[in-house]
Amino acid sequence: MNDSGDTAAKDTKTPQRVLEGLGVADGVAIGPAHVIEVGRLRVREYKIGAGDVAAERERFADAVAASARQLKKLQARTEKMSGAAAEELGFLLEASQQILQSSRLIRRVDERIAAERVNAESAVQFEVGRIEEEFARIPDAYLAARAQDIHEVGARLIRRLSNVPYAGFADLPKGSIIIAHAITPADTVLMDPARIGGFAAAVGGPESHSAIMARSLGLPAVLGIQDLEEKIPPGETVILDGAKGLVIVAPSPATLAEYARVRRRLVRERGLLNRLRTLRAVTLDGTKVMLQANVELPFEAEAAVRAGADGIGLLRTEFLFMNRDELPTEDEQYAALKPFVVAMNGKPVTIRTLDVGGDKLAPALREKMPTGPNPALGLRAIRLSLKYRPLLEAQLAAILRVGALGPVRLLLPMVGTASDLIKVRAAMGRVAARLKKAKVRIADPLPPLGAMIEVPAAALAVKSIAAHADFLSLGTNDLTMYTLAIDRGDEHVADLYDPLHPAVLQLIHHAILGANTAGVPIGLCGEMGGDPRYTSLLLGLGLRDLSMRATGLARVKQRVRAVDIDEVTRRAHLMLEQPDSAHIARLLDKGA
Numbered sequence: 001m002n003d004s005g006d007t008a009a010k011d012t013k014t015p016q017r018v019l020e021g022l023g024v025a026d027g028v029a030i031g032p033a034h035v036i037e038v039g040r041l042r043v044r045e046y047k048i049g050a051g052d053v054a055a056e057r058e059r060f061a062d063a064v065a066a067s068a069r070q071l072k073k074l075q076a077r078t079e080k081m082s083g084a085a086a087e088e089l090g091f092l093l094e095a096s097q098q099i100l101q102s103s104r105l106i107r108r109v110d111e112r113i114a115a116e117r118v119n120a121e122s123a124v125q126f127e128v129g130r131i132e133e134e135f136a137r138i139p140d141a142y143l144a145a146r147a148q149d150i151h152e153v154g155a156r157l158i159r160r161l162s163n164v165p166y167a168g169f170a171d172l173p174k175g176s177i178i179i180a181h182a183i184t185p186a187d188t189v190l191m192d193p194a195r196i197g198g199f200a201a202a203v204g205g206p207e208s209h210s211a212i213m214a215r216s217l218g219l220p221a222v223l224g225i226q227d228l229e230e231k232i233p234p235g236e237t238v239i240l241d242g243a244k245g246l247v248i249v250a251p252s253p254a255t256l257a258e259y260a261r262v263r264r265r266l267v268r269e270r271g272l273l274n275r276l277r278t279l280r281a282v283t284l285d286g287t288k289v290m291l292q293a294n295v296e297l298p299f300e301a302e303a304a305v306r307a308g309a310d311g312i313g314l315l316r317t318e319f320l321f322m323n324r325d326e327l328p329t330e331d332e333q334y335a336a337l338k339p340f341v342v343a344m345n346g347k348p349v350t351i352r353t354l355d356v357g358g359d360k361l362a363p364a365l366r367e368k369m370p371t372g373p374n375p376a377l378g379l380r381a382i383r384l385s386l387k388y389r390p391l392l393e394a395q396l397a398a399i400l401r402v403g404a405l406g407p408v409r410l411l412l413p414m415v416g417t418a419s420d421l422i423k424v425r426a427a428m429g430r431v432a433a434r435l436k437k438a439k440v441r442i443a444d445p446l447p448p449l450g451a452m453i454e455v456p457a458a459a460l461a462v463k464s465i466a467a468h469a470d471f472l473s474l475g476t477n478d479l480t481m482y483t484l485a486i487d488r489g490d491e492h493v494a495d496l497y498d499p500l501h502p503a504v505l506q507l508i509h510h511a512i513l514g515a516n517t518a519g520v521p522i523g524l525c526g527e528m529g530g531d532p533r534y535t536s537l538l539l540g541l542g543l544r545d546l547s548m549r550a551t552g553l554a555r556v557k558q559r560v561r562a563v564d565i566d567e568v569t570r571r572a573h574l575m576l577e578q579p580d581s582a583h584i585a586r587l588l589d590k591g592a
């Protein structure tokens with residue numbers, strides 16, 4: 001997007017620059033830029049003493065041996081799989097093992113530790129970089145792919161050597177603003193809002209999972225600024241304006257003062273909204289609306305309680321699978337889910353089974369997930385769980401076990417047909433029988449089983465799905481994407497991504513009517529639910545259960561308390577008759 005100078009900064013040494021992108025998470029952050037170079041491994045270099053060289057070489061040799069064992073294990077698993085993807089993966093793992101057995105990389109790292117007396121991690125990073133540079137000079141696609149293999153092996157070795165699965169952002173100066181070509185959801189999981197000010201990236205759309213994570217974490221974020229990482233010197237002061245979508249580089253004193261004022265105003269507003277926490281979400285005519293929280297990271301359970309949520313309407317379990325090479329065990333999953341159920345203290349917790357695919361990747365599942373020609377339409381979410389039963393059954397067992405601690409509901413992502421529900425219900429029965437036999441305490445009765453309505457087919461066939469579901473939940477993020485054929489994470493078409501498109505509203509309305517007719521409760525947990533601009537429309541369409549990031553609850557509650565149901569129902573029906581989203585938006589803004 002745009003890159004414009006600013007005359008207000010004439011008096012400073014480095015002139016202020018204003019970069020314009022997509023504001024995907026509100027808020028203002030001011031801090032030093034931490035620029036992540038594309039594809040670079042994050043490690044620290046330190047010198048070692050002459051007497052420590054042998055031990056460091058041994059540490060490196062151990063890491064090589066451990067990585068080789070890990071790769072062998074992965075390969076044994078692929079051998080049990082079939083199909084072209086399994087074969088391709090087998091080749092890749094084989095190539096990685098060969099690199100580990102004897103390669104220039106391993107030899108050179110070993111030599112570098114001795115010659116330069118540096119730690120093994122930095123020697124790996126240096127040598128990977130050197131080999132990549134050599135390969136880059138030869139214009140050959142095959143060799144380019146080999147460079148990627150070497151990069152992968154290097155990353156694996158560094159993770160093994162550092163003992164932390166993936167180096168996080170823990171050692172950055174407080175308030176740092178992460179600048180990168182791309183921020184993956186796995187990166188956001190490593191961001192501690194007490195330490196990180198916010199982030200900006202060159203790629204990504206408004207409903208990408210990284211954007212959703214930013215809003216949940218309360219971190220301002222701006223995406224879609226081309227070549228961003230090349231435009232900001234590391235350590236330079238930057239201002240992130242998440243509402244306007246601006247990254248201000250080397251701000252002038254006047255700009256800094258202005259943004260300090262904005263920040264104070266935002267803090268005051270947050271204080272006012274906090275007072276709504278204990279008030280009920282009831283419309284002017286006395287209709288009670290259930291406002292629940294979407295959560296993902298462990299700390300968000302407390303955030304949901306603090307925000308006064310009526311429950312957890314969507315617990316995304318993807319975080320359990322990110323930043324690690326092995327799948328989490330049933331016990332690990334149980335331990336991770338338990339704090340959410342305990343924190344909600346009797347309020348319902350809706351746990352969704354794994355929803356990886358598209359922009360949500362899990363390294364531990366890479367081998368199970370062929371990228372395919374179009375990952376958004378490929379083997380992902382419930383399709384993957386149903387294909388790979390140990391994954392599903394471990395999740396089901398963990399969920400059934402936490403169900404013994406409080407009310408839990410089980411939600412399936414990307415349901416396409418009723419048979420998805422039928423198969424999972426049967427699997428749940430089998431897992432429950434196994435656990436009971438082993439005298440393990442589980443939910444009794446078994447948790448209600450629900451389906452996300454987030455692909456157009458499910459919205460249209462809601463009747464048949466509702467016949468097998470105990471509840472439904474509209475996922476408007478994906479529903480919008482699949483209905484409009486616009487990738488939610490692609491900044492190039494971000495301006496076309498529009499949940500107010502008449503087709504999306506018709507599908508939402510159709511699903512609500514179908515659920516009501518079937519007598520099956522329906523809620524909404526897409527990002528629309530957390531945007532107060534849409535509250536009256538959603539209530540008018542008949543929804544009484546909205547789930548959103550905890551940070552959005554207060555503003556939505558404020559809207560709910562100002563609404564009359566008859567009035568918003570009338571207006572919503574008028575909106576359904578509009579020819580395009582511009583007309584709908586006008587009506588929406590007039591009534592808001």
Ligand code: PEP
Pocket residue numbers: 212314316355454474475476477478479525526527
């Ligand atoms: C959705 O698609 O609306 C949704 C809530 O799920 P996710 O954003 O996790 O895909």
Ligand code: MG
Pocket residue numbers: 413454475477478
């Ligand atoms: Mg979804």
